[in-house]
Amino acid sequence: MRTQVAIIGSGPAGLLLGQLLHRAGVESVILERRSKDYVLSRIRAGVLEQGTTDLLSKVGVDARLKAEGLPHEGFAIGFANRRQRIDLKDLTGQCVTVYGQTEVTRDLMAAREAAGLTTVYEAEGVSLDAFDGASPRVHWTKDGRAHDLACDFIAGCDGFHGVSRASAPAGALETFERVYPFGWLGVLADVPPCSHELIYAGHDRGFALCSMRSPTRSRYYIQCGSDERVENWSDDRFWDELRHRLDPDAAANVVTGPSIEKSIAPLRSFVAEPLRFGRLFLAGDAAHIVPPTGAKGLNLAASDVHYLSEALIERYADRSEAGLDAYSGRALARIWKSERFSWWMTSLLHRFADQNAFERRMQEAEFIYLEESRAARTSLAENYVGLPY
Structure with a gap:
């Protein structure tokens, strides 16, 4: 098999990246070690920033979001039996939308299937090879048969325990963590x-x-x-x-x-640096984890994918590597600000x-x-x- 971008992981990050690339005419194959039903069974948070809903609208995957999502113009923060409302609309002119991450995943899966794009579920023993050169490859087995995928780039969107970050060269990765x-x-x-x-x-x-x-x-x-x-x-x-x-x-x-x-x-709070190793790029939970207090996990993955999709599309449209070279720095600048906010919210509201x-x-x-x-x-x-x- 051959494709332009191999995407590891069929969570929201991988699926959204695949949809953004597809809309720009860039080919991708998604590999997922779990079954489709397992992926859809995972219960996750569901507070979407405006930037995330805008991305879903951009790729035409927002019909159910608009029909069933709950726009919220504020929320309450309490302490010692007192409550203070934070009026998001008044203070920023924006709001957030409550819509489950499982539903986002379901919508993106349906869009990918409707477009006839390739997703391989239950891909066992995925390994990444030769991403330090011009011809990366991805290997896996399914139903007892070995498979091989040649590609131009690999996007590691396979979460905290996935193979992508674990494949980074020894000594090339620095991690920062608080459990x-x-x-x-x-x-x-x-x-x-x-x-x-x-x-x-x-x-x-x-x-x-x-x-x-x-x-x-x-x-x-x-x-x-x-x-x-x-x-x-x-x-x-x-x-x-x-x-x-x-x-x-x-x-x-x-x-x-x-x-x-x-x-x-x-x-936990966790960040890996950098996010690029040759032609392997990390995004979403493969690159960072935030405590859920600030409702940033899915939204941070969406911003990573925004930066990465822009860089890959620029590479194929203009033959320019500038966006790819800048991806890690651009994404990490926003990641650390979100990490700070999630750490602050966690420190404020929890009892240690x-x-x-x-x-x-x-x-x-x-x-x-x-x-x-x-x-x-x-x-x-x-x-x-x-x-x-």
Whole structure:
């Protein structure tokens, strides 16, 4: 087989990159080690920046987003049973849209299939070869048969544990990481949300987040220990703990019901540098991880793909390598700003086991500053709706 761009990973980053390239007449093949059903079963966040929704519109994959997405002009941030609304529309002129990452993936998959583009699912033992020269190759097996793909470039969009970053030459990659000493216990339930906007709550008992997927489906999270087990959390225990961490009005509006999905996600901040190794480029979770507090994971992957698609399209349209040469620096400049914001939100709203009284007072002072300062709220809002590309 031969193609122009081999894309490793069929999550939103890989699928969006494939669609952007297709619209510009650039060929791609996507390789995914999991099955299609497995990819669609992954429950992820769903707050989309305007830049992300614009990219989905650009590639013609926004019909369901427009019909079913929930535009949000603000959200609430709480501390010690108080709540402050952040008016995104007033402070920035922009808003965000709540639309599940699984639905974004489903829409992009459907568009790729409708265009007759090649995606290989259940590709086992993927390996990358010769990307330090002019003729990269990708190898894998499927159904017991060996396969080989020649290409011009490789886009590593296969996540934190994927083969792409692991294939970088020894000593060529520098990583920066902070692993947080807690996780998020998340519950998905077919109950109406307790608020029409998201609520981020900091509390002595730990962080909580009230979110939604639709007017009838809610997604709630609470901070838990990194060693917690889902089996130890009954639905009743979860609902009781959630209400403890919310202000009285929000707690009174929580509608409980049986969970349809329950899981614990660890939290970490991670960045790899650089993002280019010859003709191999990293994007999305292969390049970085952010704690979900700032709703940046999917959106940061979308901005990576924006930069990378522009560079690849320029290479084929104008025979210029300038965009490819600049990709790592352009993407990392935005990545680090998003990492800072996600770290700040996480530090503000979570309870740390080794936190002393001074650090707790600093969290409270930060929240009071948000209450009293429009400039502080504007800074928060600008980062939340997404910094410009």
